[in-house]
Amino acid sequence: MKPKKQFQAPKGTFDILPEDQKYWEKVRKVVKHVALGYGFERIDTPILEDAELFSLSEGETTDVVEKQMYTFRTKGGDVVALRPEGTPSIMRAYVERGMTNAPQPVKLYYLAPMFRYEQPQAGRYRQHHQAGLEVIGDQNPIYDAQIISMCIAVGVELGLKNLNVEINSLGCPKCRPAYRTQLARYFKARAPRLCKDCKRRLKYNPLRLLDCKEEQCQELKANAPNLIDSLCQECHDHFKAVLEYLDELAVPYALNPHLVRGFDYYTKTVFELFLEDEHAEGGSEKTHERSRLALGGGGRYDALGKILSGKDVPAAGAGIGMERLIGVMKKQGVKIPPLYRPEVFLAQLGAFARKKSLKLFEELRHSGIMVAESFGKDSIKAQLRSADRAGVKITLILGQKEAIDGVILMRDMETGAQESVELEKIVKVIKEKLKK
RNA sequence: GUGGGCGUAGCUCAAUUGGCAGAGCUCUCGGUUGUGGUCCGAGCGGUUGCGGGUUCAAGUCCCGUCGCUCACCCCA
Numbered sequence: 001m002k003p004k005k006q007f008q009a010p011k012g013t014f015d016i017l018p019e020d021q022k023y024w025e026k027v028r029k030v031v032k033h034v035a036l037g038y039g040f041e042r043i044d045t046p047i048l049e050d051a052e053l054f055s056l057s058e059g060e061t062t063d064v065v066e067k068q069m070y071t072f073r074t075k076g077g078d079v080v081a082l083r084p085e086g087t088p089s090i091m092r093a094y095v096e097r098g099m100t101n102a103p104q105p106v107k108l109y110y111l112a113p114m115f116r117y118e119q120p121q122a123g124r125y126r127q128h129h130q131a132g133l134e135v136i137g138d139q140n141p142i143y144d145a146q147i148i149s150m151c152i153a154v155g156v157e158l159g160l161k162n163l164n165v166e167i168n169s170l171g172c173p174k175c176r177p178a179y180r181t182q183l184a185r186y187f188k189a190r191a192p193r194l195c196k197d198c199k200r201r202l203k204y205n206p207l208r209l210l211d212c213k214e215e216q217c218q219e220l221k222a223n224a225p226n227l228i229d230s231l232c233q234e235c236h237d238h239f240k241a242v243l244e245y246l247d248e249l250a251v252p253y254a255l256n257p258h259l260v261r262g263f264d265y266y267t268k269t270v271f272e273l274f275l276e277d278e279h280a281e282g283g284s285e286k287t288h289e290r291s292r293l294a295l296g297g298g299g300r301y302d303a304l305g306k307i308l309s310g311k312d313v314p315a316a317g318a319g320i321g322m323e324r325l326i327g328v329m330k331k332q333g334v335k336i337p338p339l340y341r342p343e344v345f346l347a348q349l350g351a352f353a354r355k356k357s358l359k360l361f362e363e364l365r366h367s368g369i370m371v372a373e374s375f376g377k378d379s380i381k382a383q384l385r386s387a388d389r390a391g392v393k394i395t396l397i398l399g400q401k402e403a404i405d406g407v408i409l410m411r412d413m414e415t416g417a418q419e420s421v422e423l424e425k426i427v428k429v430i431k432e433k434l435k436k
Numbered sequence: 437g438u439g440g441g442c443g444u445a446g447c448u449c450a451a452u453u454g455g456c457a458g459a460g461c462u463c464u465c466g467g468u469u470g471u472g473g474u475c476c477g478a479g480c481g482g483u484u485g486c487g488g489g490u491u492c493a494a495g496u497c498c499c500g501u502c503g504c505u506c507a508c509c510c511c512a
Contacts, residue, residue, distance in 0.1 A: 006485075008503070045458055067437080085512085113511080119437075121506065128512060197509075208510095262511075296512060321512030349470060382465080384472040399470060413472075 012118075012126025022336045023326045025241040028111055029133040029322075030157045035109035040133060043108040045089040047115075051081035056307055057088035059264030061204055068116040082115035086132040087265070087301065087317055089310075094136050095309040100341075104137035105315075113321070123293065132296075136305075139314035141238045144269040144300055145245030147318050151201035151273045151296055152251055154320060154347040159334045160275070163295075165251065166225070167271040168259035170207075173303065175232035176267075180206055182225050190220050210258040226257050238268050246340055261299060265307065270299035273320065275328055295318030295328065343394065343434055344371035349380055350400035357398045360423070367427045367436070387413065394430060 008283045009015060016024060055065045070082035083089055090108055093099070095231040099106045110132045117126060133150055135143045142214070148165055155163040171179060180283040191199060194209075200218050201208040210221060231239065239333040239436040246253055253271075270367075275297040298318030305313020329336075344364065354375065374386040378398065397409040397418075408426055411418045421429050 010437040011503070037498065045469095068510085116511080118502090118510075124511070176500065190448090253464075259465090319512065324512060347471090380470050381472075386472085395472080397471075401470090411472095416469085416471085 006333055010126070010202045011245045013121035014125065014127075015164070015332050020326075022216050022339050023329055024322070026336050027131070027158065027322050027325055027331075030154055031109065031111060034153045034157060035133065035296075037153075038107065038146065038150055040107040040109040043090065043110050044095065044112065045083075045086070045110070047082055048080045048114065049089055049092065049147075051079045053088050053092055053308075054081055054084060057091070057265055058085075062262050062264065063386060064262065066215075068118050068408055070117055071117045078148045079151070081253075083112075084116045085114055086112060086130060086319060087263075087304070089135065089137065090132070090134045090317075091308050091313070091315065096304070100137070100309075100311075100313070105143065106136045107263045108134045108136070122307070123321075123324050123327055125155070125290055126325065129323055131296075131320045132317065133319075134315060134317035136315040139302065141241035141269070142245055142279060144316050145249060145251070147316050148246065148253070148271055148273075149251050151298075151318050151320060155273070155295070155325075158325065158329055159332070160325075160328055161332060164274055164276055164292075165271055166256040166259050166274070167242070167246075167253050167269065168269050169231055169235055169242075169255050170270050170299070171227065171231050171235045171262070172268050175230060175235055179225065179227055179230040180397060182230065183207070183227075186224050187220070193220060207260045210260050211340070221258060227423045228257055235268055242269050245326060261297060263301075265301040265304040266299050267302040268300040269316065270297070271318075272297035272306055273318075285310040293324060293328070294321075295324050340370075341392050342370045342392050344369055344430060345390055345392045345395040346371055346373045347380060347381070347383040347387065347395055347397045348375070349378075349398070350403070353400050353403040356403045358394075360426075361397065363427060368430070369430060394428075394433060 008123070012306055030041075051069065051071045054069060058065050060269050064084045069084055071079060072081075081183055091108070094106060094108075101241075105210050110130075112130060112132070113127050114130050116128050118124070120126060122266050129156070133147055135147060148167070152163060154167065168178060184202065187194065187198070187202055187206065187209055191202060193216060194202065195212065195217050198209050200383065201212070210215065210227075212218075212221070228236075228239070243253075243255075246409050256272075257269060259272060261272075272294055275293045296319055299315070300313070300316040302314045305311060305315060310432070324430070346357055346364070347353045347360055357373075357375070359370060361373060372387070372390045372392060374383050377383050377386065381402070384395065393412055393413055395411045397411060402408050402420070407420045409418050410426070
């Protein structure tokens with residue numbers, strides 16, 4: 001009978017199959033290890049939030065809010081959205097759950113799926129997963145540096161190479177608006193020489209002009225007023241301190257005065273973690289700009305707390321894309337051992353032996369031995385084949401005769417040698433044998 | 437949202453000017469008593485992404501659609 005319809009996973013989503021789970025497990029393990037090492041505790045927030053939480057936090061005119069949110073109305077009439085990123089939810093929880101009364105700063109981490117309605121392509125999905133880190137309730141630049149250091153630590157513990165950090169300061173509500181108008185004035189005077197996209201950017205988000213890759217715009221950018229030069233004293237000192245802390249930690253970084261992050265809530269420090277890609281071997285044409293893959297990024301968002309609580313709540317954080325991390329692990333050939341690695345296979349022959357082997361399986365498992373089986377198969381041949389594929393060192397064979405005599409055959413899968421062992425002693429004998 | 441490339445078995449891919457939809461791998465079973473890997477044999481597996489159109493005849497040509505992919509935008 002043919003199915004009514006061939007179902008496929010929704011566009012931009014994917015299944016994480018058993019063979020890939022080891023990578024996910026490894027990433028989760030490393031993030032958890034790093035986070036706990038820095039005193040961060042796990043938090044999980046709902047996948048759904050009031051849609052307004054994101055539009056107020058990130059800014060009405062950002063791409064994410066304008067066109068990438070999965071927003072819908074519930075039966076009860078609430079307008080909710082699948083979260084496009086984690087930070088607003090964390091700040092919402094901080095404010096709502098009274099974490100202002102906990103010892104400050106509150107350090108939180110999470111591993112969670114995020115949703116953005118956009119065109120999928122390499123390393124970009126409609127549902128992706130982020131590892132997030134947030135430090136809330138402290139304005140000290142030392143935390144900006146520590147967050148960056150943690151991102152690097154995750155990459156290093158995963159065995160990744162060619163990781164880089166770029167850093168910049170976006171200033172604060174005191175100094176940024178002045179710079180913004182100054183920048184807009186500069187580019188407006190040169191508008192005819194800007195690329196098509198930049199003419200559009202000039203209207204609603206002049207800061208975005210800074211990371212345009214078009215050559216014609218590059219030249220204009222070179223002489224554009226520099227954001228770092230127009231920072232107020234407080235932002236200047238803060239940025240300087242962050243860099244000093246990074247130097248102290250020996251974290252390699254590059255200043256990028258053109259680095260801009262999309263959301264309105266960012267203040268002062270912003271940074272990106274990326275991978276310098278060396279795939280340009282067969283490159284016939286000059287790919288003038290080096291290809292860089294963004295693995296994550298973050299920064300300080302002192303403006304968010306005010307938006308959500310009315311009070312000043314300084315904070316800093318980062319998000320790392322788990323799919324991209326795993327993509328790089330595979331590309332760089334990071335080896336991860338399989339999660340399931342049975343040591344012993346239990347084969348049975350005949351109805352009586354099969355029944356007996358069921359109990360023995362439980363016994364083996366309880367004693368901590370990883371045991372595999374093919375209880376559904378009848379022939380010894382098929383079972384030994386399974387055992388071979390499972391890669392076990394030892395196969396136990398319980399036949400009709402053995403079951404009656406209270407013994408079992410123990411087969412060494414490498415040598416093929418077999419010996420008969422009393423059923424009562426088998427657990428002990430196996431443990432001895434596996435030690436070698 | 438815009439533009440290019442591609443959709444044949446679970447995977448990797450064949451199929452001549454339009455002429456019976458195939459192979460390798462995987463999986464299952466077998467190669468005489470209760471013994472794996474190698475070897476040999478057999479089987480399972482497809483309305484050629486889906487829907488129309490042209491034709492005696494469509495995997496092949498045309499249109500639409502969905503999906504994948506790459507680039508742009510933006511990002512993780």
